[in-house]
Amino acid sequence: MRLVVDALAADFGGIRTYVENLLAAWDEPGDELLVMVHEGSDLATGHHARCEVRIPRPGPVGRPLRQSVVTKRLVADFGADAVLATMPSTSLVRVGVPLAVVVHDLRHELRPEQFSRSRRLLRKVAYGRAYDLADVIIAVSQRSLDDLQRLHPHLRTTPSTVVHHGADHVLSWPEAVPSPAPRSGPAITFAHHTNKNPHLVLDAWAHGVSQGLDLPSLQVLGTGDQRNALNSRVSELGLTGLVTLAPYLPEAEFRQAMARASMIVFPSDFEGFGLPIVEGMLLGIPVVIGPEPASLEVAGGHAAVMSSFSAPGLAEAVARASRFDEERLTQAREHAARFTWRRSVAQTRAALAG
Incomplete structure (x- = not known):
């Protein structure tokens, strides 16, 4: 198979992780890939040919x-x-061969307040055109496919499949211990998007302390422009010394923080996939999630699920996760071990061949 991979939008965040790991695992005999990246991009394309645009x-x-x-x-x-x-923002015209479009999430349609008006308009035009041109749609979760077909019912007749991400890239991280083992680091949570609910996490930590719960120290990653507001909230809640805030970390530092974490706290109220869930599980780390469709789909019953998006609900789930024994963590790790990038490649390739 000779395949052109459009990765022009894959320089940051989860989309970059997806593309780099998919390409790294793609070594099917006889396949040749040509990857489109923007001029000067440092996106890793492995042994595949690349075209800078x-x-x-x-x-x-x-x-x-x-x-x-x-x-x-x-x-x-x-x-x-x-x-x-690799994103539903690609050619606006037919390209002369079958086109597979990867759909990550429909957040811009379901949470429009999180996007500027101009960005919503651009996505509406570009994404809508990509959906209409697609010969096959590859969704990263059943949740994303369900959202797509509900919001765009005419796409129900377009061949579609769900291809989950892999998680086995974490096994190459420095200090990664792919088995249940006590971790010395703090619990990790995220603040790079509002759907990660960092303020709720802080409120939950304060509630847990007030109730005498034995909560671990907490590190909030990716605080960005929320840092001042979050820092003020930490002080107001009396969490100074228990909670630390961190900016967007360089990749090596991020991997080290994740590998050392004593818990992954992921109370997101909207996900397309939720990669930190399976990353944490494969590392043998207890994971806490919210009752959100994609998170529940990916976790497969192996995370501590909040009873509600509330401080008491999250604090109770954190306390529950801290009591996960070796058997529970082993089961979670075995579940996450099925999420491999080789499987993602095989399923993607099958969708293309079909």
């Missing part, structure tokens, strides 16, 4: 227009059998 400014507008021209040309020059768009 200059994107006209402004990027959000210039990228789909440039993709439309370049993708069609590369398909012809490379003799591609198919195109894999």
Whole structure:
């Protein structure tokens, strides 16, 4: 199979993790991949060929227009059998071969208040066109596929499949211990998007302390522009010394923090997949999640689930997770071990071949 992979939007966050690990695991005999990245990108494409594309400014507008021209040309020059768009923001015209579009989540439609008006408009146009051009849709979770087909009922007739992410990349992290073992680090939670609910986590820690619960120390990652507000909240709640705030960490430091964590606290109220859930489980770390569809789907019954999105509900779930014994953590690790990038490649390839 000769495949053009559109990775022009894969420079940051979860989409970058997805693309880099998918490409690293893609070594099917006879397959040749040509990966489109933007000019100067440091996205790792492994042993696969790459084509750097200059994107006209402004990027959000210039990228789909440039993709439309370049993708069609590369398909012809490379003799591609198919195109894999790793985001539903790709060519605005038909490319001459089957197009597979990966759908991560529908947050811009279900939580529009979290996006600017201009970004919502751009996504509506670009994503809508990608959905309509897709010969097959690959969703990263059943939750995302259900959302897509509910909000865009005409897509129910488009061939679709669910391909979960892998988690086995964590096994190569320094200090990773892929078995149940006490961790010396703090509990880890996230603040890079509002759906991660960092303020709720702080309230839960304060509630737990007031109730005499034995809660671990807490580190909040990715505080960004919320840092001042979160720091004030830590002081107001009397959590100074128990809670530390961290910015976006370099990748090496992030991996070290995750591998050392005593718990992953992930009370997100909206996810497309929820990669930290299976990452934590595969590392043998107790995981706490909210009662959110994608999180429940990925966790498979092996996380401590909040009874509600409330401080008492989260504090109780954290206390429950801290009591997970070796058998419970082993079962969670065995569940997470099924999430491999080789499986993701095989299922993606099958969708393309079909």
